[in-house]
Amino acid sequence: MAKVFIYPATSLILSDLVARFGHQPLGSAISIREHIQTPGFDSPPIQMTPDDPQKGLKWAAVEVPSGIRGRMSLYGPLVEEAEAAIIIDEPDLAFGCMGCARTNELLAFMLREKEIPRLELRYPASKEEGVTFVAAIKEFLKNLEVQQ
Amino acid sequence: MSEQPVRIAQITCGAEYSGIQNEITTAAETVGSKMFYPDVALKDVKCAYKDFGLPVKSPDLKLAISRAQAIVEGRIEADGIFIASCFRCAEAAIVRNELRRYIVENSRIPVVSYSFNERTGASTLLTRLEALTTIARRRSLMAREVQVGTTMGVDSGSSTTKCIIMQDNEIIGTGWRPTTEVLKSADEVIALALEESGLKMSDIEATATTGYGRFLVGKHMNADLVQEELTVNSKGAVYLANAQKGFATVIDIGGMDNKAISVNDGIPGSFTMGGICAGASGRFLEMTAKRLDVDITELGALSMKSEGGEDVPMNSYCIVFGTQSLVNALAAGYKREDVAAAACHSVAQQVYEQQLQEVDIKEPVIMVGGSSLIQGLVRAMGRMLNTEVVVPHHSQYIGATGGALLASGFIDKKKEA
Numbered sequence: 001m002a003k004v005f006i007y008p009a010t011s012l013i014l015s016d017l018v019a020r021f022g023h024q025p026l027g028s029a030i031s032i033r034e035h036i037q038t039p040g041f042d043s044p045p046i047q048m049t050p051d052d053p054q055k056g057l058k059w060a061a062v063e064v065p066s067g068i069r070g071r072m073s074l075y076g077p078l079v080e081e082a083e084a085a086i087i088i089d090e091p092d093l094a095f096g097c098m099g100c101a102r103t104n105e106l107l108a109f110m111l112r113e114k115e116i117p118r119l120e121l122r123y124p125a126s127k128e129e130g131v132t133f134v135a136a137i138k139e140f141l142k143n144l145e146v147q148q
Numbered sequence: 149m150s151e152q153p154v155r156i157a158q159i160t161c162g163a164e165y166s167g168i169q170n171e172i173t174t175a176a177e178t179v180g181s182k183m184f185y186p187d188v189a190l191k192d193v194k195c196a197y198k199d200f201g202l203p204v205k206s207p208d209l210k211l212a213i214s215r216a217q218a219i220v221e222g223r224i225e226a227d228g229i230f231i232a233s234c235f236r237c238a239e240a241a242i243v244r245n246e247l248r249r250y251i252v253e254n255s256r257i258p259v260v261s262y263s264f265n266e267r268t269g270a271s272t273l274l275t276r277l278e279a280l281t282t283i284a285r286r287r288s289l290m291a292r293e294v295q296v297g298t299t300m301g302v303d304s305g306s307s308t309t310k311c312i313i314m315q316d317n318e319i320i321g322t323g324w325r326p327t328t329e330v331l332k333s334a335d336e337v338i339a340l341a342l343e344e345s346g347l348k349m350s351d352i353e354a355t356a357t358t359g360y361g362r363f364l365v366g367k368h369m370n371a372d373l374v375q376e377e378l379t380v381n382s383k384g385a386v387y388l389a390n391a392q393k394g395f396a397t398v399i400d401i402g403g404m405d406n407k408a409i410s411v412n413d414g415i416p417g418s419f420t421m422g423g424i425c426a427g428a429s430g431r432f433l434e435m436t437a438k439r440l441d442v443d444i445t446e447l448g449a450l451s452m453k454s455e456g457g458e459d460v461p462m463n464s465y466c467i468v469f470g471t472q473s474l475v476n477a478l479a480a481g482y483k484r485e486d487v488a489a490a491a492c493h494s495v496a497q498q499v500y501e502q503q504l505q506e507v508d509i510k511e512p513v514i515m516v517g518g519s520s521l522i523q524g525l526v527r528a529m530g531r532m533l534n535t536e537v538v539v540p541h542h543s544q545y546i547g548a549t550g551g552a553l554l555a556s557g558f559i560d561k562k563k564e565a
Contacts, residue, residue: 101206
């Protein structure tokens with residue numbers, strides 16, 4: 001079983017696919033679940049506090065907007081933990097939406113920099129492309145199993 | 149029966165991830181309003197930014213555009229709109245500015261825009277949300293154009309405390325003192341104004357307080373109206389400048405922060421309040437006066453002896469660097485009047501770059517507050533905006549005058565009670 005960072009990190013479809021093939025998806029569900037299950041403070045909806053953008057300084061400098069640093073405090077640790085990555089370019093909003101384009105660029109860059117197996121796919125525009133899309137992900141995840 | 153909370157639509161990008169959502173919610177609740185996220189369907193988000201014509205990349209900004217459209221088109225009801233995004237994000241700054249403009253041009257819903265970082269606290273947001281709530285809730289109060297009866301306004305500012313007594317639409321008493329102890333300064337200016345007017349406190353039919361010390365002073369004198377300075381100052385400005393009909397822009401360069409307010413028919417529409425750095429505020433001019441060894445009241449006359457001082461290197465973006473510029477300019481042999489004018493020009497430039505980009509400048513441009521008495525600053529602002537800036541009489545008493553004007557709305561209510 002490999003830890004696979006999924007991009008968009010909010011994609012339930014991608015998360016489900018990774019889990020079905022026996023790997024652990026690393027995405028928003030994990031990092032946000034940690035936040036909302038932490039007792040002791042109350043900052044709905046996602047229970048982030050001003051400390052989080054400060055933690056994000058590990059991945060983005062102080063002149064980077066606080067929203068990006070806050071997001072990086074969620075995703076940075078997951079990228080460090082990742083043993084593989086699937087990146088979907090230009091995904092449809094319904095497939096998984098990550099709010100900030102600059103954070104997305106930084107995340108994709110960090111994943112490309114990391115020497116781990118990586119699959120990059122364009123989001124399918126038709127049913128036929130969709131079939132190929134799922135097949136490619138399946139193939140990638142199966143190969144990960146073999147490598148492991 | 150308690151008032152229904154004012155519903156403020158939150159159109160933000162990055163607030164939750166900056167960890168300040170709780171601060172926004174807290175500030176809103178403190179002033180009797182409730183923030184809500186306008187719900188829009190995915191299909192609306194997909195087409196909204198295309199219809200709007202701004203091809204942004206960030207999905208949260210696409211969502212922001214869609215939410216603004218839903219409110220302007222009447223699909224979602226809101227009493228006010230709070231637009232905010234991360235400080236230093238260029239893409240969001242463009243969207244924020246264009247959305248604010250779009251809302252102002254296509255609706256009558258009051259809007260405030262702001263850029264935040266993780267250090268933005270509820271106290272910073274409080275005045276802005278209080279103003280937004282007041283405009284939404286108290287349109288009838290804001291619509292008052294004539295002062296009636298005998299009323300008093302006290303403006304407890306960060307640098308000075310002011311008092312105005314008005315009777316039958318005339319100013320009959322004034323008081324002005326530097327702010328030291330908040331209540332002591334307030335008592336002093338009240339005594340001065342009463343003495344000038346020849347009245348006793350028991351003659352005053354209604355009172356209002358504004359400024360940083362408004363809550364403390366308001367409680368002390370049991371004021372009828374305790375109101376933030378954004379709405380009160382803009383009312384005072386258009387009243388004294390006789391510009392209550394049509395559009396106007398009010399600029400108040402304060403001791404601690406600066407305000408730019410866009411007013412339509414005497415009611416504030418959009419506004420900005422800034423001045424994280426004291427460099428772009430009246431405080432820098434106080435520093436300049438001290439360094440040039442003149443009283444702040446003489447700085448304006450000194451600066452007018454210069455042609456404008458634009459050629460003197462001066463940067464008031466930060467008060468530390470600004471003071472260095474002052475020292476360097478004097479050491480380089482520049483005349484005192486040129487340095488004074490350069491300081492005025494630099495403050496005007498900072499206000500222009502930081503505040504005035506976030507409101508629509510519409511004439512007349514009215515400058516108020518103590519800094520409006522510094523002629524060099526008014527001249528610099530006029531040159532920057534290429535317009536003749538209006539400085540009404542009693543401009544340094546603008547908050548107190550606005551307070552006295554609005555307080556007269558409470559006379560009848562008190563009589564009825």
